[in-house]
Amino acid sequence: MNEQAFTATIDKDQRIEPRDWMPDGYRKTMIRQIAQHAHSEIIGMQPEGAWITRAPSLRRKAILLAKVQDEAGHGLYLYSAAETLGADRGDLTRRLIEGRQKYSSIFNYPTLTFADVGVIGWLVDGAAICNQVPLCRSSFGPYARAMIRICKEESFHQRQGYELLMTMMRGTEAQRAMVQDAVDRWWWPSLMMFGPPDAESPNTAQSMAWKIKRHTNDELRQRFVDMSVPQAEALGVTLPDPDLRWNAEREHHDFGEIDWSELKRVISGDGPMNAERLANRRRADEDGAWVREAAAAHAAKRREATARERQEVPA
Amino acid sequence: MSGEVKHEWPLFEVFVRAKRGLNHVHVGSLRAADHEMALHHARDLYTRRNEGVSIWVVRSDDVVASGPDDKDAFFAPSGDKVYRHPTHYAIPDSVPHI
Numbered sequence: 001m002n003e004q005a006f007t008a009t010i011d012k013d014q015r016i017e018p019r020d021w022m023p024d025g026y027r028k029t030m031i032r033q034i035a036q037h038a039h040s041e042i043i044g045m046q047p048e049g050a051w052i053t054r055a056p057s058l059r060r061k062a063i064l065l066a067k068v069q070d071e072a073g074h075g076l077y078l079y080s081a082a083e084t085l086g087a088d089r090g091d092l093t094r095r096l097i098e099g100r101q102k103y104s105s106i107f108n109y110p111t112l113t114f115a116d117v118g119v120i121g122w123l124v125d126g127a128a129i130c131n132q133v134p135l136c137r138s139s140f141g142p143y144a145r146a147m148i149r150i151c152k153e154e155s156f157h158q159r160q161g162y163e164l165l166m167t168m169m170r171g172t173e174a175q176r177a178m179v180q181d182a183v184d185r186w187w188w189p190s191l192m193m194f195g196p197p198d199a200e201s202p203n204t205a206q207s208m209a210w211k212i213k214r215h216t217n218d219e220l221r222q223r224f225v226d227m228s229v230p231q232a233e234a235l236g237v238t239l240p241d242p243d244l245r246w247n248a249e250r251e252h253h254d255f256g257e258i259d260w261s262e263l264k265r266v267i268s269g270d271g272p273m274n275a276e277r278l279a280n281r282r283r284a285d286e287d288g289a290w291v292r293e294a295a296a297a298h299a300a301k302r303r304e305a306t307a308r309e310r311q312e313v314p315a
Numbered sequence: 316m317s318g319e320v321k322h323e324w325p326l327f328e329v330f331v332r333a334k335r336g337l338n339h340v341h342v343g344s345l346r347a348a349d350h351e352m353a354l355h356h357a358r359d360l361y362t363r364r365n366e367g368v369s370i371w372v373v374r375s376d377d378v379v380a381s382g383p384d385d386k387d388a389f390f391a392p393s394g395d396k397v398y399r400h401p402t403h404y405a406i407p408d409s410v411p412h413i
Contacts, residue, residue, distance in 0.1 A: 020383050073360055080343040083326065089346060090323065146343070153364075292323040295348035302349065 010211055015141035018084035026210055029203075030140050031087045032101070033212065038078035039096045039103035043277050045071045047111040048120060056114065063160050064117065070157065074150045081142040097282040105263060106193050108271030115168060115182035121161015123183075123190040123228065129154050130224045131194065134214035162231070169236050183232070184240045192263040194221040225253050326375040327353040331367035339371050
């Protein structure tokens with residue numbers, strides 16, 4: 001296979017598979033995209049994981065535990081996809097904990113109350129779904145297949161969050177205030193999840209040509225805003241944007257200017273939780289090292305024992 | 316942490332039979348110390364929601380695969396062997412069930 005065959009495959013909307021010829025840039029971009037996505041899932045376990053022991057009922061604990069386990073699973077599906085391109089899982093983890101590869105800026109915000117768990121499910125996972133559904137048609141086969149599995153599971157995540165919030169909204173005045181406060185804090189960071197505006201996203205054109213990105217950042221952001229407005233209404237909360245209103249001419253909601261300097265700050269490592277998130281991941285890696293080594297030593301010993309038995313008893 | 320890339324565990328490919336009567340289908344890969352651990356990890360990772368009734372795990376380095384460049388030798392349609400296809404044989408419409 002060569003460049004011509006690669007281009008023809010993309011043009012026919014068929015998938016590129018790991019052993020096909022591909023341009024170096026495509027391979028590098030795919031590894032970076034998949035690794036950053038995998039890192040986001042793994043780091044994304046922390047904000048909600050912090051609430052597992054403090055969830056208010058056994059049912060909510062079980063739900064949260066299942067959800068955080070799913071995030072771990074999503075990370076592993078994605079590392080698996082990255083490995084088909086010759087990336088090495090251990091190396092990718094090292095890049096993450098040394099700060100050489102990024103993860104989604106959203107996980108650098110703190111989860112202050114239990115309402116944050118609900119709002120993360122509703123808004124953060126909702127934004128993730130907006131981003132991910134088109135990626136089920138990514139031109140890179142293993143990534144597209146991982147995304148299909150992930151999207152099926154994300155739907156549970158979003159619904160449990162919204163249901164949690166509905167329950168709190170039926171509660172006391174203090175609980176309703178807690179939900180509104182969480183919405184106020186998470187709304188703008190959720191909009192930033194779609195990345196910089198199209199005018200400042202220089203790689204978008206190439207990614208669209210390679211069909212590893214199907215819509216621009218601003219298109220997806222608009223879709224998310226339009227989806228969220230009626231959901232906020234049904235819930236009885238106010239989205240914290242005085243400029244948010246329906247534009248009959250565009251048939252979309254207009255919304256206020258996003259504070260892009262905040263996104264830049266958080267991405268470059270200066271968000272409220274960046275240091276703690278990475279420190280936790282680093283510690284988990286270090287604390288788990290002896291387990292990984294012991295398991296490998298045990299497996300090697302068993303392999304030797306089996307080989308010896310085979311030698312002693314010739315077939 | 317040492318700076319070197321140290322590979323803890325080998326890579327395994329995972330195949331899941333979705334339900335009785337279907338083939339096992341490749342679903343992805345994972346890292347494990349040995350086959351037994353690979354099976355357990357596969358259960359946790361790929362069958363959390365009734366996705367299967369049976370799992371195979373195979374060491375990735377034991378898989379031998381055809382390459383994309385083998386396409387002609389392996390998969391080119393055998394245009395000169397039309398007699399392999401049922402439509403090659405003319406049977407009158409009046410003959411039933413054939």
